[in-house]
Structure formats: C-alpha cells, structure tokens
Amino acid sequence: xxxxxxxxxxxxxxxxxxxxxxxxxxxxxxxxxxxxxxxxxxxxxxxxxxxxxxxxxxxxxxxxxxxxxxxxxxxxxxxxxxxxxxxxxxxxxxxxxxxxxxxxxxxxxxxxxxxxxxxxxxxxxxxxxxxxxxxxxxxxxxxxxxxxxxxxxxxxxxxxxx
Amino acid sequence: xxxxxxxxxxxxxxxxxxxxxxxxxxxxxxxxxxxxxxxxxxxxxxxxxxxxxxxxxxxxxxxxxxxxxxxxxxxxxxxxxxxxxxxxxxxxxxxxxxxxxxxxxxxxxxxxxxxxxxxxxxxxxxxxxxxxxxxxxxxxxxxxxxxxxxxxxxxxxxxxxxxxxxxxxxxxxxxxxxxxxxxxxxxxxxxxxxxxxxxxxxxxxxxxxxxxxxxxxxxxxxxxxxxxxxxxxxxxxxxxxxxxxxxxxxxxxxxxxxxxxxxxxxxxxxxxxxxxxxxxxxxxxxx
Ligand SMILES: Cc1cc2nc3c(=O)[nH]c(=O)nc-3n(C[C@H](O)[C@H](O)[C@H](O)COP(=O)(O)OP(=O)(O)OC[C@H]3O[C@@H](n4cnc5c(N)ncnc54)[C@H](O)[C@@H]3O)c2cc1C
Ligand code: FES
Ligand code: FES
Numbered sequence: 001x002x003x004x005x006x007x008x009x010x011x012x013x014x015x016x017x018x019x020x021x022x023x024x025x026x027x028x029x030x031x032x033x034x035x036x037x038x039x040x041x042x043x044x045x046x047x048x049x050x051x052x053x054x055x056x057x058x059x060x061x062x063x064x065x066x067x068x069x070x071x072x073x074x075x076x077x078x079x080x081x082x083x084x085x086x087x088x089x090x091x092x093x094x095x096x097x098x099x100x101x102x103x104x105x106x107x108x109x110x111x112x113x114x115x116x117x118x119x120x121x122x123x124x125x126x127x128x129x130x131x132x133x134x135x136x137x138x139x140x141x142x143x144x145x146x147x148x149x150x151x152x153x154x155x156x157x158x159x160x161x162x
Numbered sequence: 163x164x165x166x167x168x169x170x171x172x173x174x175x176x177x178x179x180x181x182x183x184x185x186x187x188x189x190x191x192x193x194x195x196x197x198x199x200x201x202x203x204x205x206x207x208x209x210x211x212x213x214x215x216x217x218x219x220x221x222x223x224x225x226x227x228x229x230x231x232x233x234x235x236x237x238x239x240x241x242x243x244x245x246x247x248x249x250x251x252x253x254x255x256x257x258x259x260x261x262x263x264x265x266x267x268x269x270x271x272x273x274x275x276x277x278x279x280x281x282x283x284x285x286x287x288x289x290x291x292x293x294x295x296x297x298x299x300x301x302x303x304x305x306x307x308x309x310x311x312x313x314x315x316x317x318x319x320x321x322x323x324x325x326x327x328x329x330x331x332x333x334x335x336x337x338x339x340x341x342x343x344x345x346x347x348x349x350x351x352x353x354x355x356x357x358x359x360x361x362x363x364x365x366x367x368x369x370x371x372x373x374x375x376x377x378x379x380x381x382x383x384x385x386x387x388x389x390x391x392x393x394x395x396x397x398x399x400x401x402x403x404x405x406x407x408x409x410x411x412x413x414x415x416x417x418x419x420x421x422x423x424x425x426x427x428x429x430x431x432x433x434x435x436x437x438x439x440x441x442x443x444x445x446x447x448x449x
Contacts, residue, residue, distance in 0.1 A: 001169055021169035021209075024196075044197045045265055046351065057238075060264045063196045067169055068211065111263065132350035133262020 006070040010035070011079025021067045025059075026050045028066035029076060037077035037106045041135070048134035051107035052076050058114040060133070077106035080113070088158070089113055092151040093144075100138035108134050112148050121152055164199050170210045175217050175325065178210055179300040183323030186210040190218075190234055191268035193261070194277045217298070217327055218272065228333035233272025233326045237284065241266060250331065251445050252287035252340035252359045259283055259344050262351055272326045275308070278316050278382065279353075285383040286359035286375035287342045291331050298327040305330070309375075312382035335371075337364040339445025343438045344377070345430055347421070354378050355422045356430045360438040364446045367397045374406075374438070379414040379431055388413045389435070403439050407432040 005018045010033060017032060026043075029035045029052070041047035043062045050061040053075040080087040089112050092098070099105050108131070115122060115130040122130070127145045136144065170186060172178045182188055187206035189195045190213060198204035212218055213234060221231045223245045240246050240257040247254045260266050260274070260283045274284045275295065285308070293308040297320055308329075311319050320326065340361040346352035357377030363370045372393040374386040389409045396402055416427035 002166070004169070020166075022164040022166055024164065027163075043200050045193055045261065048262065048264060051264055057267045058264050059268055062200070063192050063268065065169070065192070065196075065211075067171075068213070114263070129350075130263055133264045 004067045004070070006067065008066075008069040008072055008074060010074045011076060019066050021065065023066045024062055025052065025054075025064040025066045025069060025074070026061035028069070029061060029074070032066075035076050035078050039103055039106060041103070046135070047104075048107045048111060049104055051110045051134065053110055053114055056114070056117065058111050058133075075110065077109055080109060087113070088154045089116070089147065089151040092147040092154070096143050096146045096150060098139060098143040098147040104134060104136040104138075108136065108144055112144075112151070116148070116152055116155060120156060122148065124149070164196065165202075165205050165207075167207050167209045170208070171214055172210065172212075173214045173216070175215050175298055175327070176300045178212050178215055179298065179323045179325055181208065181210045182325060183300070184208070188212055188276070188325065190270040190273040191236065193265050193269040194273060212325065218325075225333055229329070229331040231271060231329040231331070233270060233275075233328060235271045235329070237261075237266035237269050237271070237274070238263065240271070240284075249334035250287070250291055250340065252290055252342040252361065252442075253284065255342040256283040256287035256344070256357075256359070271329055275311070275329070276318060276320070276326055278312060278318055280315075280381060280383060281353040281357070281378045282383060283342075283344060283354060283357065283377065286357055286377045287340070288329065288331065289375040289383060289385055290340055290359045290361035290373040292361075292373065293329055293331045295326055296328040296330065297324045299324045303327060309385045312384075315381040317382075334449075335363050337446050337449055338362065338371075339364075339442045339447070339449055341438050341441035341445060343434045343441070345434060353421070356416070356427050356434060358431065358434040358438040360435070360442040362398075362439065362442045362446050364398070364443070369393050369396055369398050369443075372439075374410065374435065376410070376414050376431070379416045379427065381415070384414070386410050386413050386435075393439075398439075398443050403436045406439060407436045410435045 039049035041049035045060045052061045186208035218233045221235045237257040237260040274282045342359040344354045344357045359375040361373040372390045416424050418424045
C-alpha cells in the first residue's frame with residue numbers, strides 16, 4: 001500500500017487521516033496537524049529536537065512512520081499545558097532560565113517528562129544519562145538539569161498533597 | 163522526506179518471509195533503515211514492517227533455559243530488566259550504551275544483529291553469552307550460533323527469504339560473570355571506537371570457561387578464540403591476563419577510520435581486554 005488511514009490520538013484528540021506511508025510522524029505532526037511545536041533538527045536521530053511520547057515512550061519522530069501510529073497515543077509539547085496552566089516542568093524551565101533559543105526545548109520537555117515518570121527522584125547523574133539524546137547548543141545543560149530537579153521536587157510535593 | 167515505497171505490515175511470519183524474498187526491506191525499529199533512507203543510501207521501493215508478527219515479540223527468562231528474546235526486544239527492554247543486570251552484565255553494559263533513550267526505545271536486538279555493524283554494541287555481549295539466533299524461512303527454521311552468523315562485512319548467514327525470529331541465550335552458570343567495555347570519544351551518543359566483551363566461569367581460581375568478543379576490531383563482530391584458548395584451565399593471574407592482552411592483537415584486524423587510527427585501536431584493545439577480563443572475573447566472584 002502507498003496510503004493508509006490511521007486513527008490516532010494526539011494530545012487527547014482523535015484524528016482520522018489518510019496519509020502516504022512514507023510520511024514520518026514528525027511530518028504528520030507538523031505538516032498535517034500543524035502542530036509545529038515539535039522541531040526538526042537533524043532528521044537522523046541524533047539531536048532529539050523531534051522527541052515525542054508514543055504511548056508514554058520517548059521516540060525520535062523523524063525515525064517513526066506516521067503509518068505506525070494507528071491506535072496509538074501521541075503526546076507533543078502542545079499537549080502539556082492543562083486548563084491553561086503550564087506543566088510543572090515547563091514552569092520550572094521558565095523559572096530557572098533553561099530556555100535560550102528554545103529550539104531544543106519541546107524535545108527536552110518530553111524527554112524530561114518520560115524520565116520523571118520512570119525516575120521521580122532523579123540524581124543529576126541520572127538526568128545526564130537519560131537526557132543524552134537531546135542536544136542543546138545554547139544552555140550548557142546545567143539549567144536544564146536544574147529545572148528537572150526543581151520539577152521533580154514539586155511533582156513529588158503534589159502527589160504527597162493529594 | 164523518505165523516498166517513496168510500498169509498505170506492508172503483515173502479522174504472518176511466512177508472509178513477511180515471502181515479501182523479503184521478493185526484495186522488500188525489513189524494518190523493525192527503523193533506527194538504521196530510516197537513517198539510511200533519509201540519507202539517500204537506501205532506495206528500497208518495498209518495505210515490510212515486522213513489528214506486528216507475534217513470533218518476533220516478547221521476551222522471557224527462566225533459570226533453567228535462560229533467555230528467549232523475540233527479535234523485536236529493544237535495547238531499552240534489556241537495559242531496564244533486572245535479570246539482565248544480575249546475570250548478563252555484559253548485555254546491560256552494551257545495550258544501555260546504544261545511542262540515546264529514544265534510540266534504545268525503538269532500536270531492536272534483531273535490527274542490531276542483522277544490520278551487523280562492526281560497532282554494534284549488543285552483538286559482542288550476546289556472543290560471549292553464547293547466544294544463538296533462530297532464523298525462520300517460509301517453511302522451516304534453523305538455529306545458528308551468533309558467532310557463526312557473520313560471513314563477512316555486512317554478510318549474514320541468512321537467506322533472502324529468511325527473517326531473524328528469536329535469540330536464545332543459555333541460563334547463567336554458577337560462578338560466572340561478564341562485562342563489556344565500550345570506548346568512545348564522548349560519553350553519550352557515540353559509536354564504539356573499540357569494544358571488548360568478556361565472559362568467564364570460575365572453578366575456584368581457575369578460569370574454567372572464557373569467551374571474549376571484539377567490537378570494531380574487524381570487519382564483523384568476532385570472537386577471540388586464540389586468546390580464550392590461552393586462558394582456559396589456568397589460574398587468573400595478572401601475568402596471564404597481560405599475556406591475553408598481547409595475544410588478542412594477533413587475532414584482530416582493526417582499521418583506520420576518521421574516528422581513530424588502527425594503531426590507537428590496537429593499543430586500546432590490549433588494555434581493554436585486560437580490563438574486561440578483570441571486571442568479568444570480579445562479577446564471577448560476586449555471583
Ligand atoms: C542516533 C543513532 C545512534 C545510534 N547509536 C548506536 C550505538 O551506540 N550502538 C549501536 O550498536 N547502534 C547504534 N545505532 C544503530 C541502531 O540504533 C541499532 O543498530 C539498532 O539496534 C537497530 O535496530 P532497529 O530495530 O532500529 O533496526 P532497523 O533499522 O529496523 O533494521 C536494521 C537492519 O536489520 C534488518 N532487520 C531488522 N530486523 C530484522 C529481522 N527480524 N530479521 C531480518 N532482518 C532484520 C533490516 O532490514 C535492516 O537491514 C544508532 C542509530 C542512531 C540513529
Ligand atoms: S530531528 Fe529527529 S533526532 Fe534530530
Ligand atoms: S536553548 Fe537553544 S538549543 Fe537549547
């Protein structure tokens with residue numbers, strides 16, 4: 001087949017689309033759904049700017065076919081804020097100044113969230129290891145790690161409060 | 163933009179074999195295939211995605227039979243599985259250092275094996291754990307020891323209509339240990355400039371069984387059988403390990419590339435062989 005119809009849930013919204021099979025998930029998000037928060041850096045898995053979560057797992061959307069997304073949940077940076085309130089990790093990025101040009105930020109956020117789901121109390125060493133697939137040319141990474149640590153404290157506080 | 167192709171997503175293994183036999187490119191995680199396609203190096207006009215085939219899925223461990231890994235098992239599955247860290251340490255060291263979390267989440271053992279790069283991080287560790295691969299054709303299947311699977315640069319013992327189905331790895335033996343050392347220029351996201359895997363079984367102080375595999379030291383991943391023979395049956399002394407570091411040089415053929423000169427690779431090989439053996443022995447003593 002050269003075209004395929006997929007039912008996919010992106011940021012909690014169902015989309016039914018017929019697409020060419022050689023379309024990447026990155027192209028689908030940006031060009032079909034006009035969700036341009038997800039960035040293209042290298043198109044070969046090296047930079048992480050295109051990172052999204054598929055059923056909760058971080059993937060380079062430049063190396064995934066949109067055709068594979070039938071029945072899957074995709075989370076992009078546009079889906080992080082809830083009821084007009086930024087995700088705690090987004091807030092932490094703003095507060096500590098972990099964003100400069102911002103090109104890596106959407107991918108950093110998604111990788112950061114996947115990591116916090118797996119390791120709610122990460123060490124700095126763990127952050128370095130788990131975030132190795134996201135490259136930033138501006139910040140020198142320190143503040144990105146600071147932001148993740150800050151968010152981990154706040155998220156832990158939130159779960160305790162509930 | 164990926165080149166145009168026809169996509170097949172069969173759930174039937176024999177159907178996938180037939181498509182491969184007709185020239186379709188197999189894709190599992192796509193972390194090698196789609197990079198090659200983006201780069202214009204692969205212009206296959208038929209692609210068969212094998213991820214929906216049940217016989218290639220799943221992974222399990224039993225103390226009697228060891229590991230039974232579907233070809234689709236990802237590096238991330240291996241990295242996060244406590245059984246691996248405990249009993250198959252070299253595999254943890256290899257798989258947890260493939261690319262990034264994103265690449266490990268998608269990249270499969272089957273893809274790493276079939277891509278067959280000399281730098282593949284999971285192959286040496288699986289070789290020293292005496293892995294065998296189950297290769298399935300349209301009608302029947304056969305089992306090939308992983309160490310015999312590589313015939314030459316990117317040449318596999320796999321027919322045109324065969325697909326790698328599963329990977330079988332024996333149960334851990336008493337007093338055994340393993341390790342893999344990957345040498346890279348930077349800590350993250352780099353291919354092995356050189357890698358050494360070692361597995362040992364101890365009988366008191368004696369090296370009862372030894373297996374060594376080399377990464378980026380020849381056109382294919384290889385076992386260092388001469389060095390193994392030198393070590394087996396002897397007490398694990400410092401002098402013996404030093405001698406092993408020298409012997410391994412006689413059975414490897416690293417080449418010069420933009421990453422490193424052959425001379426530097428040989429110097430590394432000597433040192434890392436000793437270190438990998440020491441680590442594997444330390445693991446075996448703890449086990
Ligand atoms: C940014 C980046 C970093 C990387 N870093 C590393 C690294 O550090 N170490 C490392 O070893 N590798 C690395 N790789 C390479 C790659 O991720 C691995 O080789 C991975 O295991 C490939 O698995 P896959 O499922 O994605 O393979 P695919 O791309 O789907 O397939 C790879 C090859 O195997 C064939 N194939 C796949 N499955 C089967 C099967 N079941 N039967 C028959 N043929 C099959 C395909 O036809 C193709 O030729 C990296 C890749 C990228 C993009
Ligand atoms: S654009 Fe996908 S990893 Fe760089
Ligand atoms: S903020 Fe510019 S690339 Fe990270």
